[in-house]
Amino acid sequence: MLAMNKFRILGTTAIVIAASIVFTSCKDKRSTGWEYAPNMYEHTAYDPDQPNKNFKDGKTAQVPPAGTTPIGFRRFDFPNSREGYDNASASYHLDSLIAQTPGHLAEGKKLFTTFCSPCHGLTGQGDGLVVQHGYPAPPSYSTGQSSRGGAMKDLTDGKIYHTITYGVNSMGSYASQIAPDDRLKIVMYVHQLQKL
Ligand code: HEC
Structure with missing residues (x-):
């Protein structure tokens, strides 16, 4: 009899504790409740949109100083103009920028198939799928x-790279979608298609 009571008391206590956890955690809708390992959420590093008194303008996200190049990025100092296109043609060459290996060419083919073939066609004949639908x-x-x-067929490295970067007429820019090194690989593959 006493043993039964003990279990009942323990059981009731457990239910009351469980219920109070459930109810108190729901009280404040904006609260995250009981956080396990809170330093996973509340880290010491600044978020980009947080105020930051270490900088003069009080912002965490700083514009990079003029003339700097982000890590892993490649500069292309030719503007989106006819002059930029011609200057890129004269002085932007693959040789000094990327190793022309079969591996890079194969990657270029893959990227071309994804990004360019819908319009230019798989073999660059200008007969891609969207063209067949009226583009x-x-x-x-x-x-x-x-x-x-x-x-x-005579388009140079610089002209093709400039076109991928800025687009031309009804072709848009791919600068935000294709990283500089990947653009170089695509240029390698376009050169293959020019020879067909
Ligand atoms: C939405 C369709 C479309 C896509 C996608 C597209 N292009 Fe084009 N591209 C065009 C059209 C249309 C032209 C012709 C534009 C003109 O000269 O008026 C063109 C022209 C070009 C030219 C010739 C530029 C010149 O100087 O005459 C090159 C090189 C080129 N594209 C490369 C690419 C590469 C590389 C990709 C993929 C990264 C690509 N295009 C993706 C539609 C497209």
Whole structure:
């Protein structure tokens, strides 16, 4: 009899504790409740949008100092203009920027298939899927003429890189989607398609 009572008291106590945890955790809707290992959420580093008295302007997110290059980024100091296009053509060359290996070419092919083939077609003939649905056809890399003059097959490293970076007419810029090194690999693959 006494043993039964003991279990009942223990059971009731457990239920009361459980219920009070459930109710108190729901009281404040904005509260995260009981946090396990809180330093996983409340870290000591500043969040980019947090005020920060270590900087003059009081912000954590700082604009990089002029002339700096983010790690892993490659500068392309040619503006989005006809002059920038021509200057890139004259002085932006793959040789000094990336090793022209079969591995890089294979990656270039993969990237081209993803980003460019919907318009340019898998073999660069300007017959991609969206063109078949009415999008203006880009000129063929091997037999077409560039709208900026000259044959497509003669487009240089710099001209192709400039086009991926800024786009041209109805082709948009891919600067925000394709990292600089990946653009170089795509240029390698476009050169292959120019020879078809
Ligand atoms: C939305 C369709 C579309 C996509 C996607 C696209 N292009 Fe184009 N591209 C065009 C069109 C259209 C032109 C012709 C524009 C013109 O000269 O008026 C063109 C032109 C070009 C030219 C010729 C530039 C010149 O100087 O004449 C190159 C090189 C080129 N594209 C490369 C690429 C590469 C590389 C990709 C993938 C990263 C790509 N394009 C993705 C539509 C596209």
